[in-house]
Amino acid sequence: MARNILPLHKRDKTDTPSTRNASTIVPSEQAPSPSHEPKHHHQPHRPRHENALHSYVNNFWRNEIVAAAAEFAGTFMFLFFAFGGTQVANTAALFSDRATAGQENSGLTQAPNTSVLLYISLIFGFSLMVNVWVFFRVSGGLFNPAVTLGLLLIGAIKPIRACFCFFSQMFAGMAAAGIVSAILPGPLNVSTNLGTGVTPTMGVFLEMFLTSLLVFTIFMLAAEKHKATFLAPIGIGLALFVAEMVGVFFTGGSLNPARSFGPCVVTRNFPGYHYVYWFGPLMGTLLAFGMYRIVKIVEYQTVNPGQDFDDHEAAAFKPPKDAETAEQVGRPNVAALAVEEAVEEAVRIVSRGSREERDEEERIDGRLERGEQPRYVSERELLGRTGHGRV
Numbered sequence: 001m002a003r004n005i006l007p008l009h010k011r012d013k014t015d016t017p018s019t020r021n022a023s024t025i026v027p028s029e030q031a032p033s034p035s036h037e038p039k040h041h042h043q044p045h046r047p048r049h050e051n052a053l054h055s056y057v058n059n060f061w062r063n064e065i066v067a068a069a070a071e072f073a074g075t076f077m078f079l080f081f082a083f084g085g086t087q088v089a090n091t092a093a094l095f096s097d098r099a100t101a102g103q104e105n106s107g108l109t110q111a112p113n114t115s116v117l118l119y120i121s122l123i124f125g126f127s128l129m130v131n132v133w134v135f136f137r138v139s140g141g142l143f144n145p146a147v148t149l150g151l152l153l154i155g156a157i158k159p160i161r162a163c164f165c166f167f168s169q170m171f172a173g174m175a176a177a178g179i180v181s182a183i184l185p186g187p188l189n190v191s192t193n194l195g196t197g198v199t200p201t202m203g204v205f206l207e208m209f210l211t212s213l214l215v216f217t218i219f220m221l222a223a224e225k226h227k228a229t230f231l232a233p234i235g236i237g238l239a240l241f242v243a244e245m246v247g248v249f250f251t252g253g254s255l256n257p258a259r260s261f262g263p264c265v266v267t268r269n270f271p272g273y274h275y276v277y278w279f280g281p282l283m284g285t286l287l288a289f290g291m292y293r294i295v296k297i298v299e300y301q302t303v304n305p306g307q308d309f310d311d312h313e314a315a316a317f318k319p320p321k322d323a324e325t326a327e328q329v330g331r332p333n334v335a336a337l338a339v340e341e342a343v344e345e346a347v348r349i350v351s352r353g354s355r356e357e358r359d360e361e362e363r364i365d366g367r368l369e370r371g372e373q374p375r376y377v378s379e380r381e382l383l384g385r386t387g388h389g390r391v
């Protein structure tokens with residue numbers, strides 16, 4: 001007898017010696033008929049999937065360790081390419097015009113050479129954009145203690161993860177500066193220094209405003225979820241690029257304590273105003289947090305609602321004239337509205353059919369009372385269904 005060739009068919013039997021022997025000794029009249037076969041086919045039990053680190057650490061600490069490792073890798077990649085590009089720009093400026101290179105104390109070029117400044121700004125902005133896009137689904141792609149502090153303040157991350165990320169970012173900054181210094185020729189020229197005529201007070205406030213732009217961009221594009229959140233890395237990278245265009249010439253454009261601390265450790269040269277690159281980003285984060293809290297308190301969604309809606313959502317969007325809360329201008333659920341409309345239409349069709357059927361029954365009953373006979377086959381069928389066929 002031919003077997004069914006379909007895999008996992010419920011009538012397939014494993015052709016083992018035990019089944020063959022059983023089939024030879026069981027009489028044909030005692031063989032189970034097809035009607036006695038089990039009606040339910042049970043799939044084989046599948047073992048539960050476990051994480052590779054489940055046996056070594058619980059899930060909470062596993063997640064924190066993975067996030068910290070991703071922050072180290074992402075910060076290292078971001079600063080490695082940024083430092084490498086800055087080293088290229090500074091080396092080119094040094095060989096092209098040593099008199100205007102401005103590389104005292106292993107600092108980056110801060111001469112009025114706009115092509116070099118543009119190159120440095122581009123490499124920092126694009127390196128951040130690419131690496132945030134790579135790592136944001138793992139650790140969030142913070143790469144900056146100032147950003148870590150900001151996300152902690154708004155409740156996007158927990159204190160334990162913030163601490164882990166902070167140390168990962170600082171070690172990654174030192175590692176990136178050390179690797180660039182080791183594998184590229186010449187002295188490391190990527191440290192941040194104040195430009196000519198820039199006082200530490202000026203540097204602190206400039207770093208504050210530059211950092212506030214970056215952190216506030218992250219708040220509005222990444223922390224505030226919307227339909228374009230997956231494109232947030234582009235806006236974040238462009239924000240750093242714009243900030244670097246202003247800051248490189250005057251302060252070196254740090255915006256990131258890890259970015260300034262790493263090269264100082266490698267070159268063993270801490271300027272007396274190194275605190276500028278800690279207090280400035282710290283104050284910038286607090287400024288961005290204050291701005292974010294204000295727009296959240298006033299519920300900014302009510303000011304210009306529906307700006308990232310698609311055509312279907314915009315068509316279904318019917319906010320009040322002067323909305324008071326964010327819930328009143330929330331994104332409409334187009335799928336739920338479509339299902340609701342379909343159900344209402346079905347109810348209308350059913351009710352209309354029932355009403356027409358009742359009207360027809362009343363007309364036929366009226367003719368029967370007058371002694372008339374049904375004129376159409378459909379009327380006879382309707383009479384039979386309603387119990388009037390014997391009248």
